[in-house]
Amino acid sequence: MASLVTTITETLRYRGKIGQWSWVFHRLSGVGIVLFLVLHVIDTSWAAFYPDQYVQAIREYQSPLFTIGEFALVAAVVYHAFNGLRIVYFDYNPQLWHLQQRAATIVFVLTGIVLLPVFVLMFGHVADFYGEDREIAGLDELVRTQSQFLLGFIVIVVAALILSFLYALITGEKPDDEVIKRPSAIDSWFWSYMRISGILIVPLVFGHLAMMHIIQGVFDITAADHTVVGTEFVNQTGTAVEFVGDRWNYLLAGVAIWRVYDGLLLALVVLHGFNGLRYIVNDYANNRMVNRALNWAILYGGAALIILGMAALLAGVEETAAGIVEESITVVESSTFWFGG
Amino acid sequence: MKVTLRIRRFNPETDQKPYWGDYTLDGVEPTNSVLELIHRVKWEQDGTLTLRRSCAHGVCGSDAMRVNGVNRLACKILMDGIGVKDGDTIQLEPILGLPVIKDLVVDFEPFFDHYRAVMPYFVPATPPPADGRERIQSQAEREVFDDTTKCILCACCTTSCPSFWASGKYVGPAAIVQAHRFIFDSRDGAAKERLNILAEPDGVWRCRTIFNCTPACPRDIEVTRAIGEVKLAIKRAE
Numbered sequence: 001m002a003s004l005v006t007t008i009t010e011t012l013r014y015r016g017k018i019g020q021w022s023w024v025f026h027r028l029s030g031v032g033i034v035l036f037l038v039l040h041v042i043d044t045s046w047a048a049f050y051p052d053q054y055v056q057a058i059r060e061y062q063s064p065l066f067t068i069g070e071f072a073l074v075a076a077v078v079y080h081a082f083n084g085l086r087i088v089y090f091d092y093n094p095q096l097w098h099l100q101q102r103a104a105t106i107v108f109v110l111t112g113i114v115l116l117p118v119f120v121l122m123f124g125h126v127a128d129f130y131g132e133d134r135e136i137a138g139l140d141e142l143v144r145t146q147s148q149f150l151l152g153f154i155v156i157v158v159a160a161l162i163l164s165f166l167y168a169l170i171t172g173e174k175p176d177d178e179v180i181k182r183p184s185a186i187d188s189w190f191w192s193y194m195r196i197s198g199i200l201i202v203p204l205v206f207g208h209l210a211m212m213h214i215i216q217g218v219f220d221i222t223a224a225d226h227t228v229v230g231t232e233f234v235n236q237t238g239t240a241v242e243f244v245g246d247r248w249n250y251l252l253a254g255v256a257i258w259r260v261y262d263g264l265l266l267a268l269v270v271l272h273g274f275n276g277l278r279y280i281v282n283d284y285a286n287n288r289m290v291n292r293a294l295n296w297a298i299l300y301g302g303a304a305l306i307i308l309g310m311a312a313l314l315a316g317v318e319e320t321a322a323g324i325v326e327e328s329i330t331v332v333e334s335s336t337f338w339f340g341g
Numbered sequence: 342m343k344v345t346l347r348i349r350r351f352n353p354e355t356d357q358k359p360y361w362g363d364y365t366l367d368g369v370e371p372t373n374s375v376l377e378l379i380h381r382v383k384w385e386q387d388g389t390l391t392l393r394r395s396c397a398h399g400v401c402g403s404d405a406m407r408v409n410g411v412n413r414l415a416c417k418i419l420m421d422g423i424g425v426k427d428g429d430t431i432q433l434e435p436i437l438g439l440p441v442i443k444d445l446v447v448d449f450e451p452f453f454d455h456y457r458a459v460m461p462y463f464v465p466a467t468p469p470p471a472d473g474r475e476r477i478q479s480q481a482e483r484e485v486f487d488d489t490t491k492c493i494l495c496a497c498c499t500t501s502c503p504s505f506w507a508s509g510k511y512v513g514p515a516a517i518v519q520a521h522r523f524i525f526d527s528r529d530g531a532a533k534e535r536l537n538i539l540a541e542p543d544g545v546w547r548c549r550t551i552f553n554c555t556p557a558c559p560r561d562i563e564v565t566r567a568i569g570e571v572k573l574a575i576k577r578a579e
Binding site: 010094192283284286 | 409411503504542544550553555556563567568570575
């Protein structure tokens with residue numbers, strides 16, 4: 001912890017060039033994205049396992065606080081993507097180092113240029129949504145549900161600390177400051193993985209953001225009679241569950257492309273993001289017991305998140321969504337019969 | 342002109358924690374170096390001020406310190422060079438990440454430990470030539486590592502690195518530069534051992550390509566480039 005405090009205060013005091021600030025924003029945006037990623041994967045899995053809870057989650061995502069968060073998230077992803085590409089470029093072309101300051105400036109400027117129209121489009125969705133009279137999730141509701149996530153994180157970390165302490169007791173390790181020795185191949189492998197996965201994630205995540213935040217916003221998820229983005233289905237009921245079901249059930253040439261897409265994105269991003277957390281933990285958690293505890297939390301937390309997300313993708317929302325769709329079609333048909341003539 | 346030096350002072354025998362000492366000097370010339378001003382403070386105002394310096398000409402690398410927020414050799418920085426005007430203050434503090442012994446003097450032992458760890462010496466790849474003369478190297482072969490031969494082990498780069506601030510276990514830019522000098526030497530035969538040492542978790546992979554080290558180098562060594570080349574060499578050797 002002491003080294004984290006030192007790093008924060010001294011990074012603010014040291015008059016490094018722009019590369020230092022690129023690194024600061026890369027870490028901050030990365031941590032922010034991972035935090036949302038955890039909520040997002042858990043929430044979206046509810047579409048498959050607890051549809052009612054998913055409807056509630058989307059309702060909360062449509063509240064003002066999350067709307068602000070959505071803008072921050074998109075900004076973080078765009079910056080992290082561009083700056084990541086810059087790092088990859090200079091890591092594989094170290095002889096071009098003299099261009100890096102210019103590149104870092106370009107990354108900041110380009111992020112701004114890209115975000116401007118994106119924010120305008122996103123704001124269009126916000127204005128449309130809040131322009132209409134509707135019930136919006138209140139702050140107390142947000143605090144009540146989202147604090148459960150916070151509680152969950154705390155429980156996981158505390159549990160990991162206790163287990164790590166027990167591990168130290170059982171193995172009789174000395175309470176020194178030595179961090180666990182990691183096999184060196186892991187860090188070399190992850191160095192390449194972070195770069196290759198980063199390049200693969202950029203088009204995937206930009207496509208995902210374009211579909212879910214720009215072309216259709218989080219507000220359109222619950223819009224009835226809207227064609228669901230990336231499919232030919234119409235969201236009959238206007239429920240978030242049907243929206244997700246439509247996307248996952250959409251077949252292109254016999255392939256559930258959005259399940260494949262989401263699965264690929266899930267695996268690549270969770271591993272990338274959680275390894276980023278591992279870097280931060282190994283940088284600043286110098287106490288052996290704490291370091292091991294947080295590494296465990298990251299390892300098992302990341303694995304659990306991938307398993308949960310994949311399980312939701314495999315299970316799909318067939319039963320619930322299909323049920324809702326069928327029901328609504330019956331309603332629509334009967335009303336046409338009676339009134340439409 | 343009149344210039345104030347704001348120096349981070351710490352005497353472990355009398356002080357609980359470090360404090361800032363202000364020393365104002367008259368008659369400062371634009372061609373004065375920061376080191377000359379520190380000398381004047383020590384000689385004219387406060388003899389207890391402690392610093393390390395030897396050659397005073399940017400060759401020995403013993404007076405690295407943080408000058409106005411960035412790592413510099415005090416002897417190489419002139420008033421002109423950093424745009425000091427009459428009435429300005431120059432802030433001086435010890436480099437970060439190594440234990441402070443007193444005032445501007447830090448303990449270099451941890452830094453030298455990392456230096457020693459990378460086998461910073463020539464390990465011949467071949468027996469001495471039969472004619473008793475030198476091992477021949479082409480200009481192109483020399484060019485590959487020419488830049489990293491310039492290192493004077495002043496620690497400006499290593500102590501400008503946020504990864505090193507986070508953990509002194511990180512081998513640090515300077516040791517990697519020193520390793521680079523031998524890894525890419527066509528006459529040397531221990532590149533593989535050095536690459537193995539630097540592939541350890543506290544080796545090159547702790548570098549996050551932040552680029553603080555490159556502008557910190559008083560010898561204009563392309564530090565981040567050297568680290569990048571070592572990373573790629575490890576990748577090729579795997």
